Amino acid sequence: MKRAVVCAILLVMPVRSAAPTSAQRLAAGSRLAENARVRAALDWLNHNLSWVIDTQARLTEIPAPPFQEESRAAAVGELLGESGLTVHTDKIGNVIGEFRGENESEMVVLSAHLDTVFPAGTNVKVHRDGNRMMAPGISDNGTGIAALVAIARALQFAHVKPERTIWFVGNVGEEGEGNLRGMRELVESYRPKLKAVVVLDGSGTDHVTTRALASRRLEATIMGPGGHSWSDFGMPNPINALIRGSVRFINTKIPAGPRTTFNIGQIEGGTSVNSVPHEARIKVDIRSENEQELARLESALRESIAAGVRDEMDPPRDRSKGSLEWKVELLGSRPGGELSKDSPLLAALRAADEFIGNQSRMERSSTDANIPLSLGIDAISIGAGGTGGGAHSLQEWYDAVGREVGLKRALLTILGISGVAEEKAR
Numbered sequence: 001m002k003r004a005v006v007c008a009i010l011l012v013m014p015v016r017s018a019a020p021t022s023a024q025r026l027a028a029g030s031r032l033a034e035n036a037r038v039r040a041a042l043d044w045l046n047h048n049l050s051w052v053i054d055t056q057a058r059l060t061e062i063p064a065p066p067f068q069e070e071s072r073a074a075a076v077g078e079l080l081g082e083s084g085l086t087v088h089t090d091k092i093g094n095v096i097g098e099f100r101g102e103n104e105s106e107m108v109v110l111s112a113h114l115d116t117v118f119p120a121g122t123n124v125k126v127h128r129d130g131n132r133m134m135a136p137g138i139s140d141n142g143t144g145i146a147a148l149v150a151i152a153r154a155l156q157f158a159h160v161k162p163e164r165t166i167w168f169v170g171n172v173g174e175e176g177e178g179n180l181r182g183m184r185e186l187v188e189s190y191r192p193k194l195k196a197v198v199v200l201d202g203s204g205t206d207h208v209t210t211r212a213l214a215s216r217r218l219e220a221t222i223m224g225p226g227g228h229s230w231s232d233f234g235m236p237n238p239i240n241a242l243i244r245g246s247v248r249f250i251n252t253k254i255p256a257g258p259r260t261t262f263n264i265g266q267i268e269g270g271t272s273v274n275s276v277p278h279e280a281r282i283k284v285d286i287r288s289e290n291e292q293e294l295a296r297l298e299s300a301l302r303e304s305i306a307a308g309v310r311d312e313m314d315p316p317r318d319r320s321k322g323s324l325e326w327k328v329e330l331l332g333s334r335p336g337g338e339l340s341k342d343s344p345l346l347a348a349l350r351a352a353d354e355f356i357g358n359q360s361r362m363e364r365s366s367t368d369a370n371i372p373l374s375l376g377i378d379a380i381s382i383g384a385g386g387t388g389g390g391a392h393s394l395q396e397w398y399d400a401v402g403r404e405v406g407l408k409r410a411l412l413t414i415l416g417i418s419g420v421a422e423e424k425a426r
């Protein structure tokens with residue numbers, strides 16, 4: 001078990017005591033690519049770019065609305081199976097292809113989310129014009145899932161044997177209300193064995209997400225007896241209370257740094273203009289670079305709503321006409337976290353960048369990597385190459401020019417962290 005860790009580190013980091021220099025990283029990336037089988041895998045990518053683009057179009061045309069990823073998961077499972085991986089689907093719907101390493105007691109994950117933001121019935125037909133394709137979801141995350149199956153195929157074709165086992169995962173529930181449930185399930189189930197996660201999300205090679213933006217989504221609801229605007233006047237009014245509480249909440253002080261934001265994004269309630277409503281609610285999104293600020297804002301929302309209810313019940317209100325109840329519920333939570341600057345995973349990514357001559361900047365964002373990062377497991381999220389735009393819109397597009405750079409970057413990064421087993425004499 002120890003040996004695998006040492007191997008992986010040696011592959012990517014000649015000097016453990018300090019962050020590796022650019023020359024050392026270049027040496028590490030070159031050494032990995034000196035392995036004849038790794039080179040053959042990189043070559044496979046060069047020669048099969050039209051297969052990757054066809055596969056991307058085919059998978060994008062299988063609808064995968066939130067909570068309805070089954071058909072696309074099945075297609076990805078079939079492709080991973082064709083590459084010789086042992087495939088299974090877990091209880092939440094993630095499709096997992098196992099690429100067994102020399103050391104089966106440790107694993108690393110390469111993942112791409114299957115789901116889109118588009119509801120069932122959206123036209124997902126791909127319009128192609130050479131390297132350019134247009135369709136909802138073509139880039140986010142057609143690019144990621146196509147890269148996932150392509151890298152599995154390249155490694156299998158080249159008979160690469162990793163040191164740690166690599167799991168190729170098409171996961172559910174990344175977008176919106178999915179609330180990262182696919183990645184949550186995966187990490188919770190395999191936490192003891194799981195050493196690193198590389199998330200492929202969208203296109204590009206220009207960034208690496210190493211910091212997870214924490215966010216919470218909350219719903220505050222106030223309930224009362226409800227009645228007639230004239231005859232029940234004096235009865236406590238949930239909309240009044242919600243307004244009083246909301247005004248208190250939006251006056252909450254926000255620090256200049258760490259960057260922290262809130263948004264009341266939806267408000268609803270009431271039945272008619274001449275009724276005292278029996279219910280009113282708001283939905284609130286809060287985000288912060290700092291987990292404590294998030295907790296502080298959530299408490300501020302609870303206190304504000306409670307105070308709004310108290311204000312509404314204050315005299316001269318006639319208390320014989322009923323009282324109000326309130327609740328604040330968590331609709332979703334994405335925990336924060338940060339990859340350590342001297343982590344072997346970041347070194348592996350940097351070594352891959354050096355080898356392919358790529359420069360990338362570190363970013364903070366909300367991705368599947370939030371879950372492992374929040375639990376202290378090394379994780380990054382990267383694009384899978386090419387360029388794209390219009391994510392989450394019907395005009396989404398993808399251009400595959402330069403995609404091989406992103407594919408090689410992902411392949412070298414995952415092998416840098418899994419390690420490659422020594423070839424045995426035959």
Ligand SMILES: [Zn+2]
Pocket residue numbers: 113140141174201202
């Ligand atoms: Zn995405």
